[in-house]
Amino acid sequence: MRRFTVLLLALAGCVGEDIVMDEVDPEVRITNSITTMEIGTTWQFEYMFLNNVGVEEEPDQISWSTSDASVAIINQDGLATALDYGEVMITLSVEYLGEEVETTIPFEVTDDPTSSSQQNRQGTIMTTSSYDLTGDFNIEVDGNELVISFDENYIADQGLPGLYVYLTNNPNTPNGGYEIGPVEVFSGTHEYRIPDVDLFDYDYLFYYCKPFEVKVGQGEIE
Amino acid sequence: MRSKLARVKLNDMRKLFLTLLIAVPFLTQAGGGWTKSKGSAYYKVSQWWVVAAKHYTSNGSIDPNATMGIFNSSFYGEYGITDRVTAIVYFPFFSRAYRNAQVSGTTGMTTSPGEAVNSIGDTDIAVKYGISKPGSKFVFAGTLLLGLPLGKDDGGSDGSLQTGDGEFNQMVRFDLSRSFSIGKVNAYGNVYAGFNNRTQNFSDEFRAGGELGAAFLKNKLWGILRMDVVESLQNGLSSAEGSNGMTIFANNTEFVSYTYEAAYYVSEKVGVSASYSGAFSARLILAAPSYSVGVFLDLK
Numbered sequence: 001m002r003r004f005t006v007l008l009l010a011l012a013g014c015v016g017e018d019i020v021m022d023e024v025d026p027e028v029r030i031t032n033s034i035t036t037m038e039i040g041t042t043w044q045f046e047y048m049f050l051n052n053v054g055v056e057e058e059p060d061q062i063s064w065s066t067s068d069a070s071v072a073i074i075n076q077d078g079l080a081t082a083l084d085y086g087e088v089m090i091t092l093s094v095e096y097l098g099e100e101v102e103t104t105i106p107f108e109v110t111d112d113p114t115s116s117s118q119q120n121r122q123g124t125i126m127t128t129s130s131y132d133l134t135g136d137f138n139i140e141v142d143g144n145e146l147v148i149s150f151d152e153n154y155i156a157d158q159g160l161p162g163l164y165v166y167l168t169n170n171p172n173t174p175n176g177g178y179e180i181g182p183v184e185v186f187s188g189t190h191e192y193r194i195p196d197v198d199l200f201d202y203d204y205l206f207y208y209c210k211p212f213e214v215k216v217g218q219g220e221i222e
Numbered sequence: 223m224r225s226k227l228a229r230v231k232l233n234d235m236r237k238l239f240l241t242l243l244i245a246v247p248f249l250t251q252a253g254g255g256w257t258k259s260k261g262s263a264y265y266k267v268s269q270w271w272v273v274a275a276k277h278y279t280s281n282g283s284i285d286p287n288a289t290m291g292i293f294n295s296s297f298y299g300e301y302g303i304t305d306r307v308t309a310i311v312y313f314p315f316f317s318r319a320y321r322n323a324q325v326s327g328t329t330g331m332t333t334s335p336g337e338a339v340n341s342i343g344d345t346d347i348a349v350k351y352g353i354s355k356p357g358s359k360f361v362f363a364g365t366l367l368l369g370l371p372l373g374k375d376d377g378g379s380d381g382s383l384q385t386g387d388g389e390f391n392q393m394v395r396f397d398l399s400r401s402f403s404i405g406k407v408n409a410y411g412n413v414y415a416g417f418n419n420r421t422q423n424f425s426d427e428f429r430a431g432g433e434l435g436a437a438f439l440k441n442k443l444w445g446i447l448r449m450d451v452v453e454s455l456q457n458g459l460s461s462a463e464g465s466n467g468m469t470i471f472a473n474n475t476e477f478v479s480y481t482y483e484a485a486y487y488v489s490e491k492v493g494v495s496a497s498y499s500g501a502f503s504a505r506l507i508l509a510a511p512s513y514s515v516g517v518f519l520d521l522k
Binding site (some may be wrong): 013014015016017018019020021042052066129130131157158159160161162169173175203209210211212213 | 233234275279280281283284286287288289290291293303318320321322323324325326327328329333334336337338381423453459461474506
């Protein structure tokens with residue numbers, strides 16, 4: 001029956017639809033988290049909400065809260081104020097499709113200057129197809145650029161036409177991601193410099209064959 | 223017998239993996255080592271198609287891809303200029319390639335629109351010369367084929383929809399054939415080998431194959447079993463390097479394929495044919511069977 005259907009479609013030459021299973025868990029992410037906060041200062045937290053296909057959108061309702069209002073308080077615009085020494089957790093909750101999505105970050109109020117929790121991220125790309133794709137990478141911010149550096153062990157298959165690399169928040173599709181560009185280096189060290197993208201904007205390096213519209217591999221950014 | 227054998231025209235097979243091989247010569251079959259007698263001709267109008275959601279990768283595994291299809295409406299003709307020289311043309315006068323839209327299973331939104339391109343396709347012209355004397359027990363012929371890049375090699379929004387690969391290729395091929403009988407059944411066999419010189423940084427190819435055919439129903443029905451081998455010499459650019467890496471007409475394609483074909487004469491001169499082709503193994507080519515149906519006119 002399937003072959004018969006294929007035959008009919010072919011004779012008609014109709015452009016049909018392929019369904020892509022692209023659902024992911026919705027996520028709210030604080031993009032400028034800290035590990036320490038200087039007492040007596042404020043910190044404006046920023047966040048992004050990613051829906052069930054990994055695309056950023058504005059949630060209907062958000063809520064900021066603190067675990068210990070004697071150490072730090074936070075208003076509903078995400079502005080935190082450090083009041084006393086100690087450890088505290090800030091929680092951001094979002095309502096999405098009738099469910100609550102939240103994230104929590106811990107930090108300590110000290111005399112030291114406020115410091116970001118992470119300056120760089122790493123990961124390992126690996127194939128999700130039959131094409132060769134492997135290698136470790138490091139991501140860091142340089143000025144207003146995000147720099148993705150690949151180690152010596154990087155290898156990508158040259159037998160595949162139209163291989164592109166993206167930054168995404170959905171490991172199933174490039175939709176909603178940032179297209180870095182076509183893959184032009186197939187082994188060894190190299191880097192991409194991407195303007196106006198922050199360290200925590202994306203969670204995956206995503207390799208995609210455009211002509212075949214198929215995922216080739218991915219690297220989760222740890 | 224020669225005329226009977228010549229009736230079994232094999233152009234459909236030549237289109238086996240057209241989707242990735244448009245510019246590869248289709249003259250993998252053209253009456254074997256037999257040439258047309260002077261003034262005789264064979265014409266065929268046929269439809270060939272393949273729809274695939276999988277492809278053979280560079281290491282021979284099978285991976286998924288967006289559903290894509292291509293179908294060709296073509297004219298094929300052979301004409302005997304002399305008893306030993308036959309002119310051959312394959313002209314896909316309408317070729318359509320398409321790729322399905324990609325739709326989110328979560329939101330129902332189209333994330334990548336479907337596309338199609340229509341044009342004429344890459345065309346072959348060839349001359350076959352009978353090296354052996356007419357009437358020989360074994361017949362031997364050489365063919366020179368020119369693959370003309372008349373198809374479109376940059377269709378669609380990203381240039382990856384194609385009805386041709388944009389390269390002019392030349393192929394030399396030699397066929398050795400013999401007819402024989404199994405009881406009351408007329409049959410024939412053919413083997414061939416060829417070299418396909420490709421341009422535009424595509425790898426050259428070695429080609430070979432064999433074929434067995436037998437006649438039934440008082441020679442009205444011909445059944446054919448065919449095998450073809452394409453081996454890339456790997457002396458061109460990789461798929462990623464060539465054509466800006468955007469073509470689905472991958473370079474360095476290889477396959478070992480089979481074809482079942484039936485041709486039935488509804489009258490002395492007119493017949494219909496159908497074929498089914500698949501691959502035993504392959505690299506960088508769609509992983510789906512191809513089909514063809516056609517109507518032919520055999521003017522002896």
